[in-house]
Amino acid sequence: MATLPLTFSPSRLFHRHYGAKPQQPRLAASVPLLPRRGAASARRLYCTPGAGGGNEVSVPPPPVAEQQGEAPKEEDEYTLLAVTGSDFNEVIMIVDSPATRYLLLDTNRNVHSVLPKTGVWTNSYWDEFVSLPAAVPRGPVALLGLGAGTAAHLMLKFYPWLQLVGWEIDPKIIELSRDYFGLSDLEKETESGGSLSVRIGDALSPSATIEGGFTGIVVDLFADGKIIPQLQEVETWLQIAKMLMSDGRIMVNCGGADAAVSLADDTGPSSWVQNPTIKALCAAFPGQLNWKRLSEKDSVNYVALTGPLPNLDEWSTSVPIELSTKVKQWIPCELA
Structure with a gap:
């Protein structure tokens, strides 16, 4: 029986998309299936009509179920709603389960966006972005790396007055996200006046800005399962900082460590140096950078925040x- 490839890889989970090198689309079915290591049992994925020919596919348990500390249920089923490609992504897949909808990109099937259906939170780094509006003056917030709008859904849920401007380089992702992830609903003005404005293009282009600047910028730019190399350069961050208003801040998904490390070895005041993006940020904003590392169940990503460390007691109540x-859990970057 023919199989359609799909892999949830823990080492590549929850990475975002940026301007990958243009590629010619090809059928996802031509890429070999790589089972996730340690999967106790496979689940069945059923293709909906028109999604890929009606193939039935064995897939490992979903990552979000593990992160929530829930044992995957034997009766879980995953439906392939759409599979296609674009000039920027060789493979684009929309996968559905009773609890979560996923956007998968790249031949490695990296999870780039999720839409929880039985709750609000993702239990991953996207949740961290919700704390940014409470740490900056009121004003517009940029999302550099929009994907299917996971961060936008969360931020408008808790700050319905927020004016979001999101950049995504792949128009096919925007098209699919409007159809399958409710992105078009976010583009409508809320009763409180908030909304998402979608911009298709290079998030690091000089034109990726607005008059007056942003009070906050979320940076979540990945390609092929890796943070884009520009974010490991000091000059890139100095240019992004020019998009900010006075007292504005940048919050960044920095990915994982440069090498595999245990959580026990990664809690010291200088352990952020294991992440090359945070090193570049620290050089760009000396004495004005804070970091934290998510727990292992929350995808072991580093996140960073520019500016002085906020008053944590006040921040936690807001x-x-x-x-x-x-x-x-945020702490300042300090050299050893």
Whole structure:
């Protein structure tokens, strides 16, 4: 029986998309299936009519179920809603489950966006972005690396007055996200006046800005499962900082460590040096950078925040209660 490839790879989970080198689209079915290591049992993925020929595919348990500490259920089923490609992504897949909808990109099937259906939170780095509006003056916020709008959904849920401007380089992703991830709903003005404005193009282009600048910028730019190399350069961050208003801040998904490390070895005041993006940020903003590392169940990504360390007690009382403890985990970058 023919199989359609799909892999949830823990080492590549929750990476975002940026301007990958243009590629000619090809059928996803021509890429070999690589089972996830340690998967206790496979689940079945059923293709909906028109999504890929009606193939039935064995896939490992979904990553989000593991991160939430829930044992995957034997009766879980995953439906392939769409599979295609574009000039920027050789493979684009929309996968559905009873609890979560996924956007998968790249031949490695990296999860780039999720849409929880039975709750609000993703239990991954996207949740951290919800704390940014409470740490900056009121004003527009940029999302550099929009994907299917996971961060935008969360931020407008808790700050319905927020004016978001999101950049995504792949128009096919925007098209699919409007159809399958409710992105078009975010583009409508809320009762409080907030909305998402979608911009298709290079998030690092000089034209990726607005008059007056942003009070906050979220940076989540990945290609082929890796943070784009420009974000490991000091000059890139100095240019992004020019997009900010006075007292504005940048919050960044910095990916993982440069090499595999255990959580026990990664809690010291200088352990951020294991991440090359944070090293570049620290050089660009000396004495004005903070970091934290998500716990292993929360995808072991580093996140960074520019500016002086906020008053953690005040910050914790101004964010949704689910984040009140998490914001107290931020610490300044300090050289050994």
